[in-house]
Amino acid sequence: MNGTPPLAWDEGLECWVVADPRLARQVLNHPGFTSGTFERSFQLYMTDAAREEYRELTEFLRLWFVQTDSPEHTALRRPVQRVMSASYVRSLTPHVEEITDACLDALAAAVPHDVVPAVADGISGTVMAHVVGVAEPPEVLHRWARTLSLFIGAMYRRDYAREAHHTMVEMTEALSRATAPKAFPQETPEDRARTTATWAMNLFGGLETTSSLLASTVLDVLGEPTVWDAVREQRPGAAEAFVERVLQRRPPLRHLGRVVAHDQELAGKRMKRGDLVLVSLTGEGLLADDGTPAGGSPVTDGTTPAAGCPVTGAGVGAGAAGGGSGEQHLVFGFGPHYCVGAPLARLEAAVLLRRFAARFPDARLAGEAAVWGPNLSYVGLDHLYVDLGV
Structure with missing residues (x-):
């Protein structure tokens, strides 16, 4: 881990940071650490007056499963997991290809050629609109997601709370007309609130992190001529394996939060009930500004996928992407909270890589191509400018 302590108290963030991947797996899969980080953050970072003023917003977020x-999480997750089954995601492949081609058309027509709004936001937003059954365009969906992520990352900001409340109202109204929620419980006001929150969470989860993965995939492949050649030549498995490398090099989500459930000792440190814990998903502590693990180096080898993802076949272990132990990486979480949308995100990125290479085989990065966003939680590009070579 290049000298990064496995567990340390961060004075600036006022929380524990878990950097060691084995320790991270323990924390993410242990009843001594709970998932209710929003509730704890409301207490720590919002004033009593703000919590009262935005009670509807905080209740909305508390209901995200x-x-x-467990056992509540397992019960709430199970129907979503059935909806997002491997067979369903595989069935989306032709539709994802059509969406990708349309977004590449938009990229070709745009001046300058900016991958983020035309392609990364376009694909992720249109796919999630289809899955959830909402009519709003990608730019609206991503505005919602970015507004909520700003509030989640800085709950002490009253202006962020105000905008997040407006977003919640808009999302709730849109989801009342959506198709996917209609198959979930609607009998009582409590059922409807839970269903709305569940699908708002699913929509949110499939937007920013997926857009980040898509943009990072294009950025990285255009910087690696050997891999770019393999993808352009349509070598079997090259796209899927490279997506896995990008996930580990620039995981869209830097960390997951947990709350210490009771006083306990871990890795020689005394942790108190209610302490916040940031669990690194990189195995290297928090990430550097460019999205690479702090003190670490990118994964640099391997183009053949191992068995893992039930949709793309991509390996889920670090060893599958070259040079690792072969254990399941933590990019999509671990244990009962493992990301239910992981196969869909992988599919979107692999389809984009293949279609982009076929459409624009002479593409290259423009000067000053990458403009990174300021979000503390997500590794995301605001802009990615390319020369399409056409």
Whole structure:
């Protein structure tokens, strides 16, 4: 881990940071650490007056099932997992290809050629609109997601809370007309609130992190001529394996939060009930500004996927992407909270890589191509400028 302590208290963030991947797996899969980080953050970072003023917003976020633990989490997750099954995601492949081609058309027509709004946001937004059954365009969906992520990352900001409340109202109205939620419980006001929150969370989860993965995939492949050649030549498995490398090099989500459930000792450190914990998903502590693990180096070898993802076949272990132990990486989480949308994100990125290479085989990065966003939680590009070579 290049000298990064496995567990340390960060004075600036006022929380524990878990950097060691084995320790991270323990924390993410242990009842001594709960998932209700929003509730704890409301207490720590919002004033009593703000919590009262934005009670509807905080209740909305509390109902996201990622904020619950077993057995409640298992019960709430199961129907979503059935909807997002491997067979369903595989069935989306032709539709994802059509969406990708349309977004590449938009990229070709745009001046300058900016991958983020035309392609990364376009694909992720249109795919999630189809999955959830909402009519709003990608730019609206991503505005919602970015507004909520700003509030989640800085709950002490009253202006962020105000905008997030407006977003919640808009999302709730859109989801009342959506198709996917209609198959979930609607009998009581509590059922409807839970269903709306569940699908708002699913929509949110499939937007920013997926857009980040798509843009990073294009950025990285255009910087690696050997891999770019393999993808352009349509070598079997090259796209899927490279997506796995990008996931580990620039994981869209830097960390997951947990709350210490009771006083305990871990890795020789005394942790108190209610302490916040940031679990690194990189195995290297928090990430550097450019999205690479702090003190680490990118994964640099391997183009053949191992068995893992039930849709793309991409390996889920670090060893599958070259030079690792072969253990399941933590990019999509671990244990009962493993990301239910992981196969769909992988599919979108692999389809984009293949279609982009076929459409623009002479593409290259423009000067000052990458403009990174300022978000503390997500590794994301605001802009990625390319020369399409046409």
